[in-house]
Amino acid sequence: MIVVQKFGGTSVKGTERLREVAKWVVENKNKGKKMIVVVSAPGGMTDSLIEKAKEINSNPRGRELDMLLSVGEQISAALLAMGIEELGEKAISFNGSQLDIRTNNDYNNAKILSIPSKKILDKLNDGYVVIVTGFQGIDSEGNTTTLGRGGSDTSAVAIGAAVGADKVEIYTDVDGVYTSDPRIVKKARKIKSISYDEMIEMADKGAKVLHCRSIELASKYEIPVELRSAFTWEEGTWIKKEKTMENSVVRGISNISNLANLRINLKNMEELVEHLEENHIEVKLFQQLENSKFSILTGKEEAQRFYKVLKNRGYFPELTDDLSMISVVGLGIASNNIPRKLTKILNLNEINIDSISSNQTSVSYVISQNKLNNANAIFHRELFE
């Protein structure tokens, strides 16, 4: 049985944590598992490297930024290997270049193209724990590339796919996916199992526990992923292919704070899309209100920035601040009566709905920021308690 375990930044920050991780990995190996371990940079290091880069360059990016950022994972990997060796087990660490983790050359946000598995499998068969730097690879010319923030999750799943792993375990500072954000809803409970599509939807709608691309990849190769805590080590949430697709269940509630809405009159959509791309605005919700009137929901700061840009160009945008979005996620949710029920609940509780959107796996309500916690509590009580 081959298992990939991925450890995030807080899980490998400092000697004490690394020692805990080393112990856990060796325990698992001693149960007869072949162990591949993917590590992030020690918590805070990537930010501090970016800080250093900004001190010397007004706009750090591209090849040299990746050359810089890739070192953090290598530090974690080498130290963890030494920690495992200290426990009397064989360990070997590899960086993206040594394993030829091939990506495109889209620096700072590269996509994995291929991972040769032979070197990893050979070392596993020789009894080694194989430790791999997450977040990075090389392009066809050997330049170092990185996958973007949170990319180590994607590395772990991609390596799992390449070697045909039985499971990918993602260890982090939360112990699973919850029915709602436990910081907001005290009675939120851990979800035992969730489908790939639901997890992607939960993440997309605000539950930032996993890199979305990693779940898309896991779904493509049908590798079971388990999200677990590297602090309590208890069982977490399984993310896997669901067998009972017809039996729609509400899985969880996600939410995004600090949103804003911009309404703009523009000649056509192409013009708007052009403006959005040019200004790197990530749109959460897009609506065409009438013929040449559009509404976009985006982060508050982005909205304010875009508002100024549009005004300077002679448009008259209307900005609505202090919005949030609450989403209920579950396979097939749109095709049963849940959206209707939820809308009714919000109306009964006098929570104004700015807009509604839904797809096969989620239904989302844009509401006032100051109503968000209330809505969360109410939805959770109705759906899960």
Added chain:
Amino acid sequence: MIVVQKFGGTSVKGTERLREVAKWVVENKNKGKKMIVVVSAPGGMTDSLIEKAKEINSNPRGRELDMLLSVGEQISAALLAMGIEELGEKAISFNGSQLDIRTNNDYNNAKILSIPSKKILDKLNDGYVVIVTGFQGIDSEGNTTTLGRGGSDTSAVAIGAAVGADKVEIYTDVDGVYTSDPRIVKKARKIKSISYDEMIEMADKGAKVLHCRSIELASKYEIPVELRSAFTWEEGTWIKKEKTMENSVVRGISNISNLANLRINLKNMEELVEHLEENHIEVKLFQQLENSKFSILTGKEEAQRFYKVLKNRGYFPELTDDLSMISVVGLGIASNNIPRKLTKILNLNEINIDSISSNQTSVSYVISQNKLNNANAIFHRELFE
């Protein structure tokens, strides 16, 4: 004209220093030079990484230690590249793997075997400043290796040799090689030019301004090296092939503090050599006093450690503490009257000589540690003032 500039740890520690270095490199490039820059890890980083390794492993060494230590130079290289880009010039950083700087697999103390020059020359011809991580390479299987402390000097000279550079400039926190240690002898003056052999001898006898291996390599390929300050940027000391080999000149004075002498009765030399190797004792001076009596001069701590080892094995070593060695360096020094003159000076000044040794390029006196500064002052006055 191709120039290699190497910057040590203190020269690239912190944004301010990196900015200064970037400016200097660009100035040089603007004079029409093709610039290769070799960098060390930011000052203190290698030590702090070793510290971290020791926290998690009782004896960090081998492959994983090199994997860990190689990151420091990559940080310097990437940040310097960004600093140069900020000044509007093209720069690209390469690590040992990307340039295929091939070494043997003697981890932590590897020797460079070959450096392909094409990639470097192509980028120089494309107008790039080429920045290379010092101190590291890869073995034939792609494992990361490091060259041992101070190895970046050797990297710089080896790269210079590979590309046929006209000159290697080694920038550090001292501004040249001095006639004696300026901290001890106030009137010590900067040496303008020194031969490879003299420099090797100066370094071997205590002037730790350069990695010895780098000068041996420079000598082999006859590449002129200049040791300069990265703080004042003024002209430093040239290390190159001397033309007037017959005209012997006293070049400088080196010294080593905190030495100790061990005298031991042993059956034969082989036995002693075995004990020395086993206990990793680096011998500065070795003498066979009579048939089975040997004297070894070594660092004080090493001597004390070795003393205990020998006692525990039933020998009766005699330890003399608080010694030092002063050496006068100059090509052909042994074959003229200088050793005789120096011995006379020490006698006249009532400085006891524990032992004398000499070779073609230096004459060394082992004297009491508390006489060292005095001997330095007297020698310097007689020879240089």
